[in-house]
Amino acid sequence: MATIQEVAKKAGVSVATVSRVLNNSHTVKETTRFKVEQAIGALNYAPSVLGRNLRNSESRLLLVLIPSISNPFYTEIINGIEDTAIHEGYNIMLCETDSNPQREAIYFNLVRNRMADGIILMDPTINRNNVLQLAETHPIVQCSEFDKEGHISYVSINNELAAYQAVKHLIKIGKRKIAFINSDEKFLYARERKAGYEKAFNEYDMSVEAKWMYNIQKLNFESGQQAMRTLLNQADRPDAVFAVSDVLAIGALKEIHASGLNVPNDIAVIGFDKISFSNMTYPTLTTVSQPMYRMGCISATMIIKKIRGEKVESMLLEHELIIREST
Amino acid sequence: MATIQEVAKKAGVSVATVSRVLNNSHTVKETTRFKVEQAIGALNYAPSVLGRNLRNSESRLLLVLIPSISNPFYTEIINGIEDTAIHEGYNIMLCETDSNPQREAIYFNLVRNRMADGIILMDPTINRNNVLQLAETHPIVQCSEFDKEGHISYVSINNELAAYQAVKHLIKIGKRKIAFINSDEKFLYARERKAGYEKAFNEYDMSVEAKWMYNIQKLNFESGQQAMRTLLNQADRPDAVFAVSDVLAIGALKEIHASGLNVPNDIAVIGFDKISFSNMTYPTLTTVSQPMYRMGCISATMIIKKIRGEKVESMLLEHELIIREST
DNA sequence: CCTCTAATTGTAATCGATTACAATAAATCT
DNA sequence: AGATTTATTGTAATCGATTACAATTAGAGG
Missing domain, CATH: 3.40.50.2300 (Response regulator)
Structure with missing residues (x-):
């Protein structure tokens, strides 16, 4: 795969200029931009997110922890999370903990290791102290299930x-x-x-x-x-x-x-x-x-705000009793 | 968060030595290793996967593309993929394409941008040419649904x-x-x-x-x-x-x-x-x-092999007719 | 105590991007 | 034209790790 260096050489400009084109900075002349875009096209170049992330120290990845993907309850929540995340330029890593402490450790480390920027936690069974400790230093929000005593933001219902x-x-x-x-x-x-x-x-x-x-x-x-x-x-x-x-x-x-x-x-x-x-x-x-899709959207919005360092407030959403034939 | 530099300073060694401890190289003296581990513990240090990945040019992330997470058919496959991936030191990004070409583009770019090392593709509706083209340069395997004419490895049933x-x-x-x-x-x-x-x-x-x-x-x-x-x-x-x-x-x-x-x-x-x-x-x-769990395991094994540059062969697994009350 | 080899450890380049700051080119004003 | 301002572009440091190679230290043997 081509790198930014090769694009720069091919276009006859510096890497800084290529980077500017990539991040569509407005300080690049139209003719230069064109040359660079030609080179990018010719080399079939795509910027490495690895280099960018290292420099920006962010991964633009959200960790979503659920106990089990086979429970359909979560699927709508996940849709909400994903739609919101993509809209904000984030991707999600959906992880099934299976209520397994070993997996928990693996996934929590993804945030410690800066592979993910924050966690949306839906698995209540996870070791409480670990969660509270991680929340001291890293962005976490809880969705659906939450810790009443803790100070971690959540979205849920009554x-x-x-x-x-x-x-x-x-x-x-x-x-x-x-x-x-x-x-x-x-x-x-x-x-x-x-x-x-x-x-x-x-x-x-x-x-x-x-x-x-x-x-x-x-x-x-x-x-x-x-x-x-x-x-x-x-x-x-x-x-x-x-x-x-x-x-x-x-x-x-x-x-x-x-x-x-x-x-x-x-x-x-x-x-x-x-x-x-x-x-x-x-x-x-x-x-x-339960308003699952909305819960997903809100928790995604919350975690992204937290990552950006903004304050967020916990929410309880409305539920509704759906009366059908079984009663 | 602490960096490897700070650990090195605290332990009174060079970053190279810390790195060696991290990757448990056997060429480090026991007493030095101990000092470094003390420092790591004291600083609550966890290595940044961003730096490591950039250097190693890998992400250790597998992209799993499914049309819809709400179809329970996929959940067992995913379990198989995840178990195998974790065992091999990979994590998975589960992505729902919703058969939406825009999402397709976003997710395919994750591989082009080296955010993911390979793709397990279960979404058949995706633009065929795009897939074939991506497969020229990046590791892809198909699971369940596949392209008979293409040359992309697959695992499925008859x-x-x-x-x-x-x-x-x-x-x-x-x-x-x-x-x-x-x-x-x-x-x-x-x-x-x-x-x-x-x-x-x-x-x-x-x-x-x-x-x-x-x-x-x-x-x-x-x-x-x-x-x-x-x-x-x-x-x-x-x-x-x-x-x-x-x-x-x-x-x-x-x-x-x-x-x-x-x-x-x-x-x-x-x-x-x-x-x-x-x-x-x-x-x-x-x-x-269908042997969904096994299909998941096999497709994960296949993609990891492909990432490592090994040859893989497509497979058709056994199915079974389960006769119950409805017939 | 000195040499020589083996075991450790350190130095510095590297991965691929971003960006502050410096440098140059172009445009505007006397 | 020459000076000054503004628009563009380039240079080089930086993010946090890994690792080839160099340098140092330790241990063995005489």
Whole structure:
């Protein structure tokens, strides 16, 4: 590949002038610019981002850390991030942590090593101290999941309110024995949605029963099935289920179906996230919709501001309860 | 952030020695190594990948281009790529082209600009000439979708055979009016699977009817529904459907259900890819499974070999027909 | 204690760009 | 024309690492 030196020689100018053409500085004469552009074309030259980045000490790369790309919840967020990033001249590196501390270390080092300029963090399971420490010296924003005590900016929704409204909806359609399929409570959203669930129960003087609570380990369909199986095997079976993720709710739906019960008459089901598949289930799934694309855009804007050294403020966006056939 | 110079000064050695410690050269005395490591620790130093990359003229970054991250088909492939890449000391940049030529240009330039060392290409819709031209000078491999005429290495499956077997399976369970929901035939897999479909028809002396073929535009659930709606509205409705993607098949399933027909008795359905959702539908979906994780691993290995200047050979991997409730 | 070889360490060039500052060319003004 | 200002272009330092080669130090042998 050609370098800027070769272009300069071919065009009969200095490297500085070539660089000026590249960065379209207005201080270069039209005829010179033309010569340089000819040379660039002739040599099929493209500037090395390596040299430029070293000089400017930036990489124009954003690290996006997600627990798992297979969860459709993240795809819209990522679209938002990518659109915004490209618009601002950044590219993104999408990295799946798999909640694996070794990967975490690798990816965090990409920022320490200046391979990336900042991190959009969506993986809540990552070692808290590491994150806080990294945030001391490098730009980080949290998206969706965040650390309430920390001082790291975030964009998310009001999970407690959303869960409260979802459960209240179930109560209003006459359900009282409402089961709760939750994630591991190390996740903030899990704790907050649980609080919302309990708040609704308290408001209607219903008692929160441990037997109707189930915490899954892995966020996939099978966990939802497994959870529902356990819940159905009880003497006093629930008449509704609130799952903290559509993926779990769909697994539950499947299991209810397998046991010959009807949704929503026997058991109503409500999920969370409004993933696109949630409209394809039988029956279609009632769910809580989050403004995922916007969350992505906002977190990208936030991290870029942070990289530029500007101040940013955390935000909580609006959610919406989408009532469909399953309730 | 500290630089190698500061570490050298603090440790009382030259930058060369620090570099040697960093790259654990064996020509450094144990006591010196210790001093340097102390300094590194004290300054919380991490080497800048920018400087190193410039010097080594490599980025250790692999570009992975996919049409859309929301298609679950790709997630397993990506896992394979990522695992292999990390193991070989590479990181990946996952990029969604959205089949958008502008994005294509941006991402292709990342290789030209040496921001990435090579490309794993899964987006078939990209301008063919651009790809071939880029492949002249830069490492590219194709995964899943590929260019038969080109000379670019690929890893994929035998789509024609897989489709042939799928359709034959439908014929064997007594179906004769087999509809075909296909993608745009600009895609190789679409053309090949169509060939397989026709081959099965010919073998059983069945005539391929245009009215049972439907080409979708966008690969999502809604397209599958739309396609099925059209197929059902015909006087002579099909008794089976072969869709080239589970996503489409699931949409079709939904539509069949909505029209009150039974799967598989009235209409059998078969998909392609074995995405994880396909086991959550009602009824569960018969589908063709591809070794996606392995495809990912192999394509990563191939591109890394190419980057190192080694020769690589294209491969076709084995597929498998997974028979479930929908047929 | 001195020589000679082997083991360490240091010096300085290099990768490919950007940019402050200096130098030159062109344009404007007396 | 000559002086002065302005527009263009060039020179060389710089970013942070790696590494060939030179220089130094240490160890072995006499």
